[in-house]
Amino acid sequence: MSLLGNRWTRPEVGAAAGALLVWAFFALVAGEPFRGGDGAATYLNAAAPLGILSVAVALLMIGGEFDLSVGSIIGVAGMSIMLLTVHFGWSVWPALLVTLVFCLAVGLVNGLLVVRTGLPSFIVTLGTLFILRGLAIGVTRQLTGRTQIGGLDAVEGFESARVLFGSTFVGGLRVSILWWVGSAALATWVLLRTPVGNWIFASGGGPAAARRVGVPVGRVKIGLFVTTAFAAYLVAVTQALRFTGADALRGELQEFRAIIAVVIGGTLLTGGYGSAVGAVFGALIYGMVQQGIVLSGVDADWFQVFLGVMLVVAVLFNHRVRDMATRATPREGGGEPT
């Protein structure tokens, strides 16, 4: 079952323990407001969009690449939906579909650029980050003179789309939590149970070795960029429907939060090792710290201090895990293998 021999070295173990610790800490410090259902709803709701994004970004990072453009895709997708509906008078569903196609195309372009040019994805997607953010602001301003557009609730098809993407189901929990859990389950299944999952690990862990045995590394990576773009799209849709509008700046810095959540979740920055479940815990920790601080009545500025500490601890832990995984263990008995 395990990627590594020892069960405790599974990538998500550290993050799961961390999540438990963070929960216990705030349950103690913030007390009932955090422990109760309302508290749980607030940190789960806060974590869900980041969680959706992080699961996809985890796959991509395991595959050895970064996507810094996801935050901008959130912004551009939201604006695309709002422009098509409110400005051009489309109904909600066609706007969602066209925006989906656009986002997938962006992911495809990201992937093709990275794979064809061989340039670091960090640089390529940094470029896309600016291009898309600029487009979101520029085009929207050109067309409407604003960068915030509201009024989606008056558009035909809003109610049916809202049920699927922007509603709450039980006890104030948002439907985005279901998308989060669903995407995490799917990603875990792909990663651990399918050949494609094996190729993702290999594309990040040893692309040259993978190519030698016939793994289509380029196609795997392109597919992963399309996946992160899709996750960003999904976040944009849930937010547009919940807030009945969009802001060209939405999603700013979300790419780094996703990377933080993924790294806290035990995925190596260098690729080849990690898990989608870990990213779930990473996002959960992020949400719990963010909301826990509010619920404790402490100035939210402390959130960043916490986050920084968590990040450093996670990276140190992961570094240790990789050392253990890659170091040849000296054995007694010479050639006698285990």
Next chain:
Amino acid sequence: MTPRYRARNRVPVRAKRVVGPLLLAAVVPLAACGPAREGSGAAERATPARADLRIVVATHGQSADPFWSVVANGARAAGRDLGVRVEYQAPVQFDMVAMSNLIDGVVASRPDGLVVSIPDGAALGPSIRAAVAAGIPVVSINSGDEVYRDLGVLLHVGQPEYDAGLGAGRRMAAAGIRRALCVNHEIGNVSLDRRCDGFRDGLAEAGGDIRLLAVDLADPDDAQQRIAGALAVDPDLNGLLTLGPTGAGPALAALGESGRLGRVAFATFDLTPEVAAAIDRGSMDFAVDQQPYLQGYLPVVALVSYLETLTLPGGGEILKTGPGFVTQEDAARVLELAEQGLR
């Protein structure tokens, strides 16, 4: 107002400050605050003793911002004066999603009263309605004057943006300005757009006109270059209005470099010690002051009054804190107060 100062710009500074006592500092205040609030739960809200009242101020600007630190100081002063507990919360950057999460968190902690700024009514609406539905009295400040009634907010305390822009435009028009540059440092902020609109209309009453310039304050050098460029291509420009104090620095530098300081009427929205000093020196003509101290102080007073006696000031209208205009006459006195974080 609504300076959407972005946290991003200040992160390095704040990080430096806290690097030393990192963990300790993070843990101690949390531990100290936790149990102290136990008594302020919803159950006891019916008969609150004043010392048990807990009012949370949740805005879109961090308390380390020059503007918002004055708001936070006002709120805290009101807490001290009235003997109630005041907490100040803000997301780490201008982000409506994060801010709605913040409000949700605050609501889950069941404060006795909530003060919010509403820079995006559509985005924050559901969270604010949830607070109202939970029986928490809500007062909005600073931004949200158009939506507060629809959301069930009791009172709005702030400066109507259009009126403030209009006032600034009329003031410049009276000084003979006919063509002015409006420097927007936060494209996408509706409140800032309305300031510009008011400014345009104020000048238009006298037959004047404005040009709009967008700058990014993450890069002050670039902002300065853009302003200098706009001045260079349009020699008829004889007025300049920045929509926030952070835009004033680059604008001042640009004016100085292009040798048009004193020949171009120069004003800004909002006040900082630097702005007050510049007015005192005569480098700037005036500042449109929305008096942030009152935006912190008054809502706390209003909420305590409401909680104890069900009375509210303002008569259901916006409780205006501005525009006030700071000119050379009172700049020296204002500067003293600004340096204490009170203006």
Next chain:
Amino acid sequence: MTGPTPVLSVRSVGVRFGSVDALSDVSTSVTEAAVTCLLGDNGAGKSTLVAVLTGVLRPTTGRYLIDGAPVELSSPRDALALGIAAVHQDLAVIPLMSVWRNFFLGAEPVRGRGPLRTIDRARAYRVVREEMGRLGIRVRDPGQAVGTLSGGERQSLAIARALHRGARVLILDEPTAALGVRQASFVLQVIEEARERGVAIVLVSHNPDHAARVGDRFVILRQGRVLGHFDRSEITPDRLRALMSGQYESWDTGRSPGQSPI
């Protein structure tokens, strides 16, 4: 040459980089169930010859034959399709992935259909144990990360994988170079096991002791040329060492050309 048709042979192969002859007029062959050692000092042309044999490089002149028939290889994939597999010392396996994931990488055993196909893990575990077992290696946990294996075990895993995928010719590029005495000895044992299974093995090495231990036939390269072919009976480690370093050059050139197996 008597005996069976060689599985793989090259005739008068030359490789020229600009004005430099990396290989000139190289003719040699490998046969089934035998270890053919390719020996030479650094720069003798071993790597270039391996690149030709595995389809990475196309020779400037000469012919390449499989089972006596000429073929043209344009990529390692072509070579692989013909049953010629190379195991390189660095690129063989991925340390962060488990033994079974490495073993089946690119050819995962699946069950189910269409998009719902999943890896048949039980079969994967069983096959890994079997295949490694056939080379005399007992695998306790196929889920163990390759990074925790010793260098010798990693090489052996790559060899087992190549054999499982139907390699008839196994080209091992310095499999013992980075290994200690015990680990090297372990890999040599694995090579002997593979030979017993009838595989044609090309062992590229500059270690005469290792070559002498498992080699059946020896090809010595010097300065891009074949210095000579030798049978096991003609060779000792010392003599190999001397040949590689060029001390026997005069002696060697005096030999009859009939020594070439082709």
